[in-house]
Amino acid sequence: MVKEVEEKREVTIVFAGDSGDGIQLTGTQFTNTNALFGNDISTFPNYPAEIRAPQGTVAGVSGFQLKFGSVEVATPGDSCDVLVAMNAAAFKVNFPRLKKHGTVILNTDGFNARNLKLAGYEESPIEDHSLDDYRTIQIDVTKMTRTALVDSGMGKKEIDRSRNMFVLGFLYYMYNRDLRGTEEFIKQKFAGKKDLIDANIRVLKAGYHFGDTSETFTSRYNVKAAQLKAGEYRSIMGNQATALGLIAASQKSGLDLFYGSYPITPASDILHELAKHKNFGVKTFQAEDEIAAICSIIGASFGGKLGVTASSGPGIALKGEAMGLGMILELPMVVINVQRGGPSTGLPTKTEQADLLQAVYGRNGEAPMPVIAAKSPSDCFQAAYEACQIAIEHMTPVILLSDGYIANGSEPWNFPHPKDLKKIKPKMASGDATYLPYKRDENLVRDWAIPGQKGKEHRIGGLEKEDETGNVSYDPENHEKMVKIRAEKINKIADSLPAAAIDHGKEKGDVLVIGWGSTFGVIKTAVNQCCDEGISVGHVHLRHIHPMPHNLAELIKNFKHVIIPEMNSGQLSKLIREKFLVNAEGINKIQGVPFSTQEIVDAIKNRRL
Amino acid sequence: MVKEVEEKREVTIVFAGDSGDGIQLTGTQFTNTNALFGNDISTFPNYPAEIRAPQGTVAGVSGFQLKFGSVEVATPGDSCDVLVAMNAAAFKVNFPRLKKHGTVILNTDGFNARNLKLAGYEESPIEDHSLDDYRTIQIDVTKMTRTALVDSGMGKKEIDRSRNMFVLGFLYYMYNRDLRGTEEFIKQKFAGKKDLIDANIRVLKAGYHFGDTSETFTSRYNVKAAQLKAGEYRSIMGNQATALGLIAASQKSGLDLFYGSYPITPASDILHELAKHKNFGVKTFQAEDEIAAICSIIGASFGGKLGVTASSGPGIALKGEAMGLGMILELPMVVINVQRGGPSTGLPTKTEQADLLQAVYGRNGEAPMPVIAAKSPSDCFQAAYEACQIAIEHMTPVILLSDGYIANGSEPWNFPHPKDLKKIKPKMASGDATYLPYKRDENLVRDWAIPGQKGKEHRIGGLEKEDETGNVSYDPENHEKMVKIRAEKINKIADSLPAAAIDHGKEKGDVLVIGWGSTFGVIKTAVNQCCDEGISVGHVHLRHIHPMPHNLAELIKNFKHVIIPEMNSGQLSKLIREKFLVNAEGINKIQGVPFSTQEIVDAIKNRRL
Amino acid sequence: MPLKTGGFSMSTETAEEVTLKPKDFATDQDVRWCPGCGDYSILKQVQSIMPSLGKDKEDIVFISGIGCSSRFPYYMDTYGMHSIHGRATAIASGLKISRPELSVWIITGDGDSLSIGGNHLIHMMRRNFDVNVLLFNNEIYGLTKGQYSPTSPEGKITKSTPIGSIDHPFNPLKLCMGADSTFIARTMDRDPKHQREILLRGSQHVGTSMIEIYQNCNVFNDGAFEVYTNKQTKEDETLYLEQGKPLIFGKEKDQGIKLDGSNPTVVSLSDVSEDELWVHDEHDKFKAQLLTTFFDNPADENHLPRPFGVFYSEDRFRYEEAAQAQTEEATEKKGKGDLEVLLRGKNVWKVGD
Amino acid sequence: MPLKTGGFSMSTETAEEVTLKPKDFATDQDVRWCPGCGDYSILKQVQSIMPSLGKDKEDIVFISGIGCSSRFPYYMDTYGMHSIHGRATAIASGLKISRPELSVWIITGDGDSLSIGGNHLIHMMRRNFDVNVLLFNNEIYGLTKGQYSPTSPEGKITKSTPIGSIDHPFNPLKLCMGADSTFIARTMDRDPKHQREILLRGSQHVGTSMIEIYQNCNVFNDGAFEVYTNKQTKEDETLYLEQGKPLIFGKEKDQGIKLDGSNPTVVSLSDVSEDELWVHDEHDKFKAQLLTTFFDNPADENHLPRPFGVFYSEDRFRYEEAAQAQTEEATEKKGKGDLEVLLRGKNVWKVGD
Numbered sequence A, B: 001m002v003k004e005v006e007e008k009r010e011v012t013i014v015f016a017g018d019s020g021d022g023i024q025l026t027g028t029q030f031t032n033t034n035a036l037f038g039n040d041i042s043t044f045p046n047y048p049a050e051i052r053a054p055q056g057t058v059a060g061v062s063g064f065q066l067k068f069g070s071v072e073v074a075t076p077g078d079s080c081d082v083l084v085a086m087n088a089a090a091f092k093v094n095f096p097r098l099k100k101h102g103t104v105i106l107n108t109d110g111f112n113a114r115n116l117k118l119a120g121y122e123e124s125p126i127e128d129h130s131l132d133d134y135r136t137i138q139i140d141v142t143k144m145t146r147t148a149l150v151d152s153g154m155g156k157k158e159i160d161r162s163r164n165m166f167v168l169g170f171l172y173y174m175y176n177r178d179l180r181g182t183e184e185f186i187k188q189k190f191a192g193k194k195d196l197i198d199a200n201i202r203v204l205k206a207g208y209h210f211g212d213t214s215e216t217f218t219s220r221y222n223v224k225a226a227q228l229k230a231g232e233y234r235s236i237m238g239n240q241a242t243a244l245g246l247i248a249a250s251q252k253s254g255l256d257l258f259y260g261s262y263p264i265t266p267a268s269d270i271l272h273e274l275a276k277h278k279n280f281g282v283k284t285f286q287a288e289d290e291i292a293a294i295c296s297i298i299g300a301s302f303g304g305k306l307g308v309t310a311s312s313g314p315g316i317a318l319k320g321e322a323m324g325l326g327m328i329l330e331l332p333m334v335v336i337n338v339q340r341g342g343p344s345t346g347l348p349t350k351t352e353q354a355d356l357l358q359a360v361y362g363r364n365g366e367a368p369m370p371v372i373a374a375k376s377p378s379d380c381f382q383a384a385y386e387a388c389q390i391a392i393e394h395m396t397p398v399i400l401l402s403d404g405y406i407a408n409g410s411e412p413w414n415f416p417h418p419k420d421l422k423k424i425k426p427k428m429a430s431g432d433a434t435y436l437p438y439k440r441d442e443n444l445v446r447d448w449a450i451p452g453q454k455g456k457e458h459r460i461g462g463l464e465k466e467d468e469t470g471n472v473s474y475d476p477e478n479h480e481k482m483v484k485i486r487a488e489k490i491n492k493i494a495d496s497l498p499a500a501a502i503d504h505g506k507e508k509g510d511v512l513v514i515g516w517g518s519t520f521g522v523i524k525t526a527v528n529q530c531c532d533e534g535i536s537v538g539h540v541h542l543r544h545i546h547p548m549p550h551n552l553a554e555l556i557k558n559f560k561h562v563i564i565p566e567m568n569s570g571q572l573s574k575l576i577r578e579k580f581l582v583n584a585e586g587i588n589k590i591q592g593v594p595f596s597t598q599e600i601v602d603a604i605k606n607r608r609l
Numbered sequence C, D: 001m002p003l004k005t006g007g008f009s010m011s012t013e014t015a016e017e018v019t020l021k022p023k024d025f026a027t028d029q030d031v032r033w034c035p036g037c038g039d040y041s042i043l044k045q046v047q048s049i050m051p052s053l054g055k056d057k058e059d060i061v062f063i064s065g066i067g068c069s070s071r072f073p074y075y076m077d078t079y080g081m082h083s084i085h086g087r088a089t090a091i092a093s094g095l096k097i098s099r100p101e102l103s104v105w106i107i108t109g110d111g112d113s114l115s116i117g118g119n120h121l122i123h124m125m126r127r128n129f130d131v132n133v134l135l136f137n138n139e140i141y142g143l144t145k146g147q148y149s150p151t152s153p154e155g156k157i158t159k160s161t162p163i164g165s166i167d168h169p170f171n172p173l174k175l176c177m178g179a180d181s182t183f184i185a186r187t188m189d190r191d192p193k194h195q196r197e198i199l200l201r202g203s204q205h206v207g208t209s210m211i212e213i214y215q216n217c218n219v220f221n222d223g224a225f226e227v228y229t230n231k232q233t234k235e236d237e238t239l240y241l242e243q244g245k246p247l248i249f250g251k252e253k254d255q256g257i258k259l260d261g262s263n264p265t266v267v268s269l270s271d272v273s274e275d276e277l278w279v280h281d282e283h284d285k286f287k288a289q290l291l292t293t294f295f296d297n298p299a300d301e302n303h304l305p306r307p308f309g310v311f312y313s314e315d316r317f318r319y320e321e322a323a324q325a326q327t328e329e330a331t332e333k334k335g336k337g338d339l340e341v342l343l344r345g346k347n348v349w350k351v352g353d
């Protein structure tokens, strides 16, 4: 039967089900297919905190939100147009997200008495009219899948595992997308297991045809390709992008990458990704703890390698002492903090930006280190690359901040060609002049001599050192001199940084919104929206938090008000207030979940009045 | 022969010699005797960095500076009136400190060719006229001592060990002090070893009589007793005062003191002192590292004890993660940082104030903790007591900042009577109502139920907790609520703090000097001096750095300029600038040694213009 | 509701009162482990032996680090702390020194105790606090979703070792023996009866009881201990230790262990008579050391079976008792501390009047 | 001046060039230990065996933690790092993995390696990097002026234990054995010849060489090892291990060690013939384990003598070699990594043109 096709600029879908339902995979497949089709896209996976919480319970719900569109998409969306709920608990958790008159696709089999009880429903939301204002599509996905595979000779349990493919196929029909990408994926995933390949593809198609044949609904949707900057794209997740950025920096600097790390959510995936690329000369070391991890990279860096470690809140706290050593040794290394909800163990699977001041100040003594932050999943590549570049060219440990939101989120990436990446020049000591480990160039950067270099044998350590020679020195004036030199060296990095600029909106006016890290997308969306409404607002995004770009003060002067949205209690706010003595106001959300565009828009409007 | 006696208001003396010369003991004895006599006094020991650096070298010089007077003495003095140098190296290191026309007492035996060479002298400073403008008293102390003990039957080596007693006796004569105190001390120290007692006392007296009989100089000095606040006094060192403050808090709160710590300079002496007082129910635990140390006090605190740990820079860095746990658990404990020169291992035997921002911000996530700082050796008692009181009554870990300067310095202490110490009331859970671990009182403080309390069994941990019940909660709103409650709880402590006040100088005017920690004495002296010169300057000392007293803003408003002297690159400055948006300027000295009064005076005058 | 703190009084005082059932130790929190996780069995056995401690619930404390296993305290209706990764041992040390009368249980995983927590673990062994350490060994990092751990075998493929682990694994009991542990035992999740027996023995030992429990992580490391549990292989691969009994194992109980010199060797009882066999003596530190080295890969040719039971137990002074003794000694010598005297010190002078 | 990095080439390449003398390894820094400190002797012996490594100075690295002993690298004219307390082992691990061809030496104290650094030490043992660990054991914290350490005997009076230590001390070699160390040896500062011999053996062992060196701290713990060094007692209290030789000791070489079953006992050679004695075999892991337990207090009745020499040596794969092999294997399989291909990934789409 013929169905009308409705155009949409952008659509937000939430897939939700039990952590056993393969929700993440379904979401990722739908993402890749739309990405390949050419939509701009942004995703936000939402795992349960427990490895495998009790099935069917609210605690066990796994969700995957994505927004795709023919227009620019910078966030996974505040609320969704379509909710796919595999069971009652999944519905309960995500229903609040659904827009009025939105569409909800229900797996009726997931709403039986037991499911309802587990989800804590007295009465089924399907019967109790809570769905009256919504478009509801009820499908017994389990039954459908089983019928599709009735003659497959597979067991129920096995069969049910492919239910997600039915839903996926159904959505492909609904948004009229091509099945081939996913078919390819299935073939790779189950390579060798022909029966599984056939089964999954069959169910996928069954879902597609079900959409075609069923009476369930009368219209399909079409989301045209987006007008992205011309070029080649791929979809990428934040942690993966970070890993690639490190490998790229290793290749372009000619320094082997040594990655020493101890697993912790949400940073572990960087280790998992890097471990796959040993053929790039990458060595990964799962240390016994975070202290050993950072110490191992200090050793590798002393040996002339690019040492990198990553962790999250609690693990970063443990690295403080060793960071101080790396800093006073003035060896290049990168410490990545994929931030999560704190304090203490806090909310390991949730996102937050509350480790900023720890990054800037959390060491004993005067121990300044550059701090730079990634702003989106794909930007993790660039941020990681820059972090390595600064570390190597300025001979210093660098802190790179990411967070759970961008680490697990994904988006299309107009990946660079290696030859277009900036060169990275290690400051290797050369020549036969006697080597003074702490003799410096015009940027106050010392030369790097490594074991194996004849005649450059030297000893360095954590005690204060005499200028130039690096010999232990307790001389008072020398100490002050060295403290100032080390600070000045870091400040000088700003000379080589691009000037800060208004990313979006007005160059001068009422409200300046300053952001850093993963709030970039939502601030951008909000500021653009406000501008469309004629509000005079500008957006500056700070990639470099220490040192800050020289010209930030000028930009700030052009606005009446400064507001700073952060997923913390106002940490960048403190830095801006102290530095520029401006009454910057924090817009703070400390809920382990990202801002909604509306929240930022409202904040801007309130300020404006 | 009769000699005239000259009156002096205050005198600064530096004892200097090889680390084997018993300089610290000599200084301490001279201090105690003058203290007992009734002078106000302030001391500053200056150890060599090495355990035992090569004898006779500059690196091996041990110094002890003290200032005593008939007037108030708040610092050990910028420069000295008298320099006692046991050898050439000691002279070389300390000569720059000597006031023009000052007196230098030399042990000629310490200026032989070998000594001069070790000290790096071409020619002897005694011959080369560098002493022309000074009053020089040359004594062959070694020879004198040996003659004094010629018939003692002791070996040379043994005899020479008592040379410091000769010098001490000589100075007692010079300042016309009583020998009895030191004789007592000798008897205790060598109890049982009669020959040693006799020998030392004999040399002491020999020194005294030498002053009397010799022609070396014609005048003696008299420093009258000071007009200290009426009461009973004793002399005390900072770390010792800290230990007593902890014991006092334990006694007054009825909570046994559990002290878990790992040795580190300059904090170890607190452990050594506490270990002597087990009869106060104190338990000391030398843990395997700083992490185990703080974790052990978390366990003790969970068990209902007063848990305290101490360390210095690098060790504090290691405690960051566990502090976060203590903070989210909301258990009472005190973490003491006796600051030393940083970063990293830095200058272990030197003093600094560069761990302030680490104390305030150095943890992952939003993890606020009260930060309070001691201002002088004897004040360490009060500061430690207050730290415990806040921890216990507000159920939170508290950071107490001290530093190497006050930790090893000493001064007269008008010690309190136990009954005059504030009560400390633990928030023990009681009653039979079901216990909710995170239910709070009007100060947002929770009740403390400890193992052994029937019916109050409960589990707490590092994950975010549901309000009141403390059950693990991933709820977004709850997280934000809890983060805010924990912050508000700490801020509320300010309600119970004394208002900030002008400690010295003008209530309003040109320059406000804000200080914290061990710079108190020198700022006070400088401000008083400026006031005497008619400069309009005031001094506010901040004991509580987080939270700050409510009324600080008002005080600041009354001055044109705010300057903040710190032994760091400007850390309190950052906090004040951010909080009050005032253009506070840092006066920063990062040399591992305290400010001189002159440096502060100059800073004030520069500002004023 | 008497607040009991300090002193050793209560354990006895309460002994008679106790009439607790295992279920009294369950909490209202729903248990959040994967269906089929070995942790469930351990929880059940621990709860089942609790009443036999002769302690009131309020005198028992469970302290854990971080990991799936470390969720344990939330499910025990006693005092408890779910602390930070690797530090449960250090926290328990401080608690035990200051509250010697409490029954303290440490719950830890192979990563928690042997990776990040290795140092505190070995120091706890040498100090010999009277506490119980339950090491849930699943040879994997469960909570972080499947990286190898210090007990994972060489070559293990995991998320962090896609082409196999190159870490030579720890032998946890051998390590603890090296750290002078006074009680060393091994049991497994799949053998509830033996588990209860060993847990009881551990609870009775006065000193640090180190109990390694093989625990199956059916999600990230399923079947790690299969050979010791499945019908076909278990009798041949496991060696159950019983005090005073010869080391005999095998389906037909037809194999034994003999010591020639210091080398343990497997012998067939058809060639060797029982009385030539190694007789288990848990008080023999030399034999116990050798026993901990029974750690062969079951895949190897003529390998030794894996021992289960109590390897070693020794009576050595407990740190917390010695600490308590010093307090009492000091108090006897100097008398109970008098704050006024302490603050006055020895050299006091008066100013004014 | 060729920059040599990666690969295993140079050790051989340079072997012949080497014509270094011990004094070539001294630096211009004046040595800052107390007069009479045992560290001087160790510095001297280490410098004296350096030439025999067959390595150029630039291919040797000394890494230390913090402590008196850890000042060591400043006095060796090689590459070196004086790092932070307890972490030298961890730092060396990263260096060795990334630069397998270097000769890496770790200098550490008993506090540095066994107190704060205990975890990294045992993990280094199991991973078996080809490095040398010199543990300067003076049974005290020297640099911090005399607190007890994890090797101080029970009852030790120190600044932090005014009425005696109540920590049961570690037996460092037993601990390392428990951590599956592949080379374990003991020597002492006062026996330069034996020290050189053991240092040489350690340097030749391919794997982690754990060498405990008894070192006298004459300022804070003078005479700790007196019985093993003074004329009167040393022959009766020390047992020098020699491969293939029976365990004999005593002034008159008239005492020996016999194993009955697994129990080592002192016997007089007048009652027992030499060939009944325990013959030292450093490759016997069982015997080595027993040897590490020879740790009695010399004050005790019929105690065992203290062994010196190589207790154990085993050839086991080195972590850094396995890591290198995986890199090569991966490169063979997938070919040398191509950054462009990596960045493109598998699913690329074009936008615009």
Ligand SMILES: Cc1ncc(C[n+]2csc(CCOP(=O)(O)OP(=O)(O)O)c2C)c(N)n1
Binding pocket: A262, A263, A264, A265, A290, A314, A315, A318, A345, C066, C067, C068, C069, C070, C084, C085, C108, C109, C110, C111, C112, C113, C136, C138, C140, C141, C142, C143, C144, C149
């Ligand atoms: C300081 C710190 N580092 C790392 C982590 C992440 N983490 C949590 S549990 C864990 C290991 C879990 O393995 P195991 O101890 O064996 O417990 P299991 O989950 O297997 O029961 C890790 C690495 C953390 N929470 N804190």
Ligand SMILES: Cc1ncc(C[n+]2csc(CCOP(=O)(O)OP(=O)(O)O)c2C)c(N)n1
Binding pocket: B262, B263, B264, B265, B290, B314, B315, B318, B345, D066, D067, D068, D069, D070, D084, D085, D108, D109, D110, D111, D112, D113, D136, D138, D140, D141, D142, D143, D144, D149
């Ligand atoms: C993190 C940290 N904790 C503590 C210290 C203080 N500290 C320096 S060396 C040392 C122990 C020294 O003993 P040992 O390792 O035996 O070396 P030794 O001086 O005896 O040679 C300690 C506790 C430190 N520098 N850093």
Ligand code: SF4
Binding pocket: A051, A052, C032, C033, C034, C036, C037, C038, C039, C068, C069, C138, C142, C143, C216, C217, C218, C219, C220
């Ligand atoms: S992940 Fe493994 S250990 Fe953790 S709960 Fe699941 S089955 Fe148990």
Ligand code: SF4
Binding pocket: B051, B052, D032, D033, D034, D036, D037, D038, D039, D068, D069, D138, D142, D143, D216, D217, D218, D219, D220
């Ligand atoms: S304190 Fe002891 S170990 Fe340190 S240098 Fe002096 S003698 Fe040597």
Ligand SMILES: [Mg+2]
Binding pocket: C067, C109, C110, C111, C136, C137, C138, C139, C140, C141, C142, C149
């Ligand atoms: Mg595990």
Ligand SMILES: [Mg+2]
Binding pocket: D067, D109, D110, D111, D136, D137, D138, D139, D140, D141, D142, D149
């Ligand atoms: Mg030592």
